[in-house]
Amino acid sequence: MKIGVVVFPGSNCDKDMIYVLSNILKHEVVELWHKNTDLQDVDLVVLPGGFSYGDYLRSGAIARFSPIMEKVIAFANEGGYLLGICNGFQVLCESGLLPGALLHNPSHNFACKNVYLKPHSNQNLITRDLDKNKAFKIPVAHGEGRYFIEEDQRATLAENGQILFQYCNASAKVNEEANFNGSVENIAGVCNAQKNVYGMMPHPERAADENLGNVDGRTLLESLLKGVEASLVK
């Protein structure tokens, strides 16, 4: 599979993502510079973490209007697969490709630590093959990760299987204590109704190399990539 990783000025998790996708998961990976408008026939576009355009105005607000994003949005609207991690998730929400928005953590601290994620359902490509009762240990690194969505849209999100993961404790219990950034219903990531656009605050690419002692993130990425590959064959 051919994967494109978008690089905005201020992206800083692009190299990690490229390393994991190419060296560990063995896919062909190309960098897509924000000023380019050619997606190079990729099967999946990844928006990495970082501080695109210095997070000026709002996180992701300016990146959303960069030249490459016009093509990325059109690609998604035609059913192309997207994955946004951290700042990439913020860009996808700002683009309107994903529902909701990401706000300042209530602590006003930059949260940089390992957290646990529980798959909410098995109704989307990233959670399809995952054990719903397992707590996946994945690092977070963000100051603005408080997921918010208007109350009248929350039930639909759950019913459609659009909630990817919820913050939980080490025993996979979703509770208030595990909700370190105050997200609505502990939500750590969502997908769109068509299930081709995925976004999450935690960084699976930072937990994908055996040398780092945790490969829970690799399991998540493998699950998504397997799903995307299967859908391409159809």
Next chain:
Amino acid sequence: MKFKAEINVMPHKALLDPQGKAISKSMTNIGLPEITGVRMGKHIHLEVEAESEEAAKAKVEEACQKLLTNQITEYYEFTLAQAELEA
């Protein structure tokens, strides 16, 4: 004609504003416990070239809705005035 707009962008009233909350708490530290309920937003100045005030207002509205605010979490209001001609 050139117009000047001053835009206030604020977090929706129902949303927790951690910055405002932190500032509120700090008021006690500077000896002003009477001050509460701080909420923090953004104040944006811009200039717009348009044929009429109506047209300028429409441009500013578009900028607010497309880029300057995220309407899921923020609301805005603005004032618009014709820029003074340079002497």
